[in-house]
């Protein structure tokens with residue numbers, strides 16, 4: 576009898592050791608999203624347009640909230656949020672992406688898992704309806720981190736993702752944006768130094784609204800894990816083959832459970848040169864600087880000092896958030912466990 580008892584206790588003890596401790600769901604969770612930073616001025620916005628942006632951001636936040644509330648992963652939440660904004664022509668990602676100089680839509684996207692540091696991205700794709708899901712497929716279904724162009728498209732098709740005709744991405748407003756940018760370029764090229772009218776027009780147009788509109792999401796889930804995702808059409812009038820910061824892990828997208836999940840938007844070349852997202856993570860990990868201070872240092876000081884502009888959203892492992900930007904505005908919002916979506920567009 577005693578032997579039997581010992582055997583039983585041994586059995587249960589081994590079971591307890593070998594099985595992972597049951598993941599108790601925390602009550603705290605948070606999701607932050609952006610729909611791009613740029614020259615977004617209240618004076619240039621119609622009430623209808625503002626309402627449409629608010630609704631789109633609210634929809635994305637609620638999609639992610641539903642996932643996080645029931646204990647879903649940060650990874651699922653950020654992917655779903657970004658997909659919803661990719662499908663909305665208001666944003667420069669998926670449907671609604673800006674045009675390259677050649678009149679094409681070349682899309683970039685990335686996703687990162689803060690728990691494992693696994694990451695996936697695609698760049699320069701023209702036929703994948705939801706590039707963020709292709710990025711996730713690269714992360715989970717391939718041994719790679721980054722795939723580009725036709726190879727990435729072939730892979731996405733093999734993974735059963737929706738492939739569309741490139742014309743799917745056409746929108747009139749983005750096409751008009753390209754024409755304005757082309758005009759700006761030709762004026763620049765032929766500019767006579769004494770031509771003040773042209774100068775003024777150019778000054779007004781430079782880096783204006785038709786250049787930005789990337790989307791991104793970062794989340795802390797109820798398991799305590801972080802994730803980040805970003806998707807974009809890049810910058811209007813970009814050269815063929817140009818890749819921005821969004822799909823570059825550590826530049827426009829980064830997540831690490833030790834520090835924070837970060838998604839950027841703005842002038843990609845500068846985000847790449849500053850290794851924006853990873854720099855913030857490193858300042859937190861090695862410099863013991865808090866998220867808000869690290870994000871402000873990069874976005875409000877180092878980015879403009881180098882000549883760039885933009886913003887980012889971030890959430891740290893404790894659920895603190897940061898949403899700095901050095902442009903006129905940034906479409907942004909967050910939602911916590913209380914389910915109250917907070918959305919802002921302009922400077923506070």
Ligand code: ASP
Nearest residue numbers: 787789809819840841843
């Ligand atoms: N960062 C994006 C890029 O450079 C553009 C943007 O965020 O608006 O591709």
